[in-house]
Amino acid sequence: MDPIHQFEIKKLFPIARIGGMEIAFTNSALFMLIGLLLILLLMLGATSSRALVPGRLQSVAEISYEFVATTLRSTAGTEGMKFFPLVFSLFMFILVLNVIGIIPYTFTVTSHIIITVSLALLVFFTVIIYGFWKNGLRFFKLFVPSGIPIYILPLVTFIEVLSFLSRPVSHSVRLFANMLAGHITLKVFGGFVTMLGAFGFLGWLGAVLPLGLTVALTALELLVAFLQAYVFAILTCIYLNDAIHPGH
Amino acid sequence: MDPQAAKMIGAGIACIGMGGAGVGVGTIFGHYLAAALRNPSAAQGQFGNLIFGFAVTEALGIFSLLIALLLLFAL
Numbered sequence: 592m593d594p595i596h597q598f599e600i601k602k603l604f605p606i607a608r609i610g611g612m613e614i615a616f617t618n619s620a621l622f623m624l625i626g627l628l629l630i631l632l633l634m635l636g637a638t639s640s641r642a643l644v645p646g647r648l649q650s651v652a653e654i655s656y657e658f659v660a661t662t663l664r665s666t667a668g669t670e671g672m673k674f675f676p677l678v679f680s681l682f683m684f685i686l687v688l689n690v691i692g693i694i695p696y697t698f699t700v701t702s703h704i705i706i707t708v709s710l711a712l713l714v715f716f717t718v719i720i721y722g723f724w725k726n727g728l729r730f731f732k733l734f735v736p737s738g739i740p741i742y743i744l745p746l747v748t749f750i751e752v753l754s755f756l757s758r759p760v761s762h763s764v765r766l767f768a769n770m771l772a773g774h775i776t777l778k779v780f781g782g783f784v785t786m787l788g789a790f791g792f793l794g795w796l797g798a799v800l801p802l803g804l805t806v807a808l809t810a811l812e813l814l815v816a817f818l819q820a821y822v823f824a825i826l827t828c829i830y831l832n833d834a835i836h837p838g839h
Numbered sequence: 840m841d842p843q844a845a846k847m848i849g850a851g852i853a854c855i856g857m858g859g860a861g862v863g864v865g866t867i868f869g870h871y872l873a874a875a876l877r878n879p880s881a882a883q884g885q886f887g888n889l890i891f892g893f894a895v896t897e898a899l900g901i902f903s904l905l906i907a908l909l910l911l912f913a914l
Contacts, residue, residue, distance in 0.1 A: 662887060757898075757902075760905070761894075761898035761901055761902070764901050764904070764905050765898065765901050768901060768905075818890075821890065822890055825894070826891075829891060
C-alpha cells in the first residue's frame with residue numbers, strides 16, 4: 592500500500608468552472624464541513640440548557656472555553672480577549688479536524704499545506720493590520736528591542752525582521768508536517784501488519800508486534816493532534832500580543 | 840551525478856538538521872521536568888512558556904524538513 596494515497600484529494604461533485612479553473616466540492620471540503628457541524632452541534636447543544644451545575648456536554652464546552660481564555664489572558668493580557676473568537680475558532684477547528692483525521696478511512700484536512708498556510712497567513716495579516724491600526728508607526732518598535740548597544744542594533748533588527756517574516760512559514764509547516772508525518776508512520780506500520788499477515792500462521796504471530804505499535808502510535812497521534820492545535824493557538828496568542836503591545 | 844540522485848542525497852542531508860532540533864526539544868522538556876520536580880507548585884504556571892519554547896525550537900528543525908520536502912517534491 593502506498594502511504595501517500597490517503598492524502599489524495601478527490602472530487603465529489605463539480606460546482607462551477609471559472610476560466611481554466613475548476614471549482615469542485617472535494618473530500619477536503621466535506622470533512623471541513625463535518626468538523627464545522629460537529630463544533631456547531633457541540634456549542635449549540637452545550638448552551639441550550641445552560642444549567643448552573645453543568646452536564647457532560649456543557650462541561651466540555653466550558654472546559655474548552657476556559658482553556659483557550661486562560662491561554663489568551665496569560666499571553667496577551669485582558670486586551671487580547673477581543674481576539675477570543677478568532678483564537679477559539681482556530682483552536683476548535685484545528686483540534687476537531689486533527690481528531691477526525693485519526694479515525695480510519697477519513698481524510699485529514701490539516702495534512703494539506705494549503706489549509707495550514709491559509710490559517711497561518713490569516714493570523715499573520717491580522718497581526719500586521721491590527722498592529723499598524725492600533726499603534727501606527729510605533730509598531731516598528733517590535734523590530735528594535737530596547738537596551739541593545741547601538742553597534743549591534745542593525746544586526747539585531749535584521750534578525751528580528753527575518754524572524755517576523757519567517758513566522759507564517761514555521762506556523763503553518765509545523766502543523767502540516769506533524770500531521771503528514773504522523774499519518775504516514777501509522778500507514779507504514781499498518782502496512783507491516785498486512786505484509787506479515789500474508790505469510791500465514793507464523794506471519795500472524797509476527798504481525799502482533801506492529802499491530803500493537805499501531806495502537807500505541809494512534810494514542811500518540813491523539814496527543815499530537817491536541818498538542819499541535821494548542822501550539823497553533825498559543826502561537827496565535829503570542830503573535831497577537833506583539834500587535835497589541837509592541838516593543839520588548 | 841544524476842540530478843535526481845543528488846536531490847535525494849540533499850534531502851537526506853537536510854534532515855540531519857532535525858537532529859539539532861531534537862536535542863533542543865529534549866533539553867527544554869528535560870529542564871522543565873527537572874525544575875517541575877524541584878518546585879511542583881510553580882510548574883503549572885510555566886506550561887505556556889514550555890510550549891512556546893518547544894514551538895520556537897521545533898521551528899528550526901521544521902526549516903530543515905522544509906528544505907528536504909522542497910528538494911523532493913517542489914524543485
